[in-house]
Amino acid sequence: MALALGTAAVVLVALLWELSRSRITAAIADRRLRRRAPARRVSEIGYDRGRELRAEQRARSLLRSCIEDEDWAMYRDLGFLRVWGSLGDRARAAGACYAYLIYPHRPILAYLPQTGALLSEYCVAFPDLSRPYGSARLPDSDDVLAKWMALTADERGLIADANMHLPGRQVDPDRVRRDLLRLSRWERERVNRSKIGQRASHVERAA
């Protein structure tokens, strides 16, 4: 009797399994697809060149409206920004005892303007964890603006938050030296151009 009941139960389970197998496998496959969907959506919206270019254009306009004209020209022409150190005798002015170079998405570099000696790299990032388009990275010029705002508003605080490394950890020191040479050449040319402009206006006035 028990054997017959057991056999019947096994047959019943096997029949039920056969009947519902297709539904169960479909449900499992559907669930797997749904689980993968958010990741696929993120990768699909992850990078759009046009969107990133438009974002960078907006970021450049905002940066331009916040910093001084000379600083904007420096960033436009050279691709980085120099910020004078605010601590020391000649704070935040030409001739300050140290200065920083701000590159987009690279560490902030501290150096001595008089000798060109590199002091340190300060690794700092501004990750937007809401990741609106799958990335936490701000557009290049927004990253520069964020660094500039944090540095000019609270230099000590930003430097304390950053990871400090010796020069050369992430940015090639030779490249920085070349950039410092480009910067001094750029400043000389700018001074010369303004002198020529002044002379021309004097001549015009005299005539």
Place this chain on the structure above:
Amino acid sequence: MKLLRLKPGHGEIVLAEGDIEVPEQERELIEAFRRELDAGMWAAVPTESRDGRRQAELVKSFADVPRDAERVIFFPRAAGGAPRSAR
């Protein structure tokens, strides 16, 4: 006054805009300001000194924002980082 936020893939977006002298608009600005600070953003006000030098001022409450400020810029707070793209 405009409240702006730096955003990946977008540049800045306008969060709120209003006249600080109009109580209702000021309230909206304060609410938007608090929302961003609660979301962990930093707030900075670009300023210009009398000699034309520009810098920024970090503010931690709406009361710290100068009444004549044209805009407040929110951006993600700084984190010590070491991006992989070295050299």
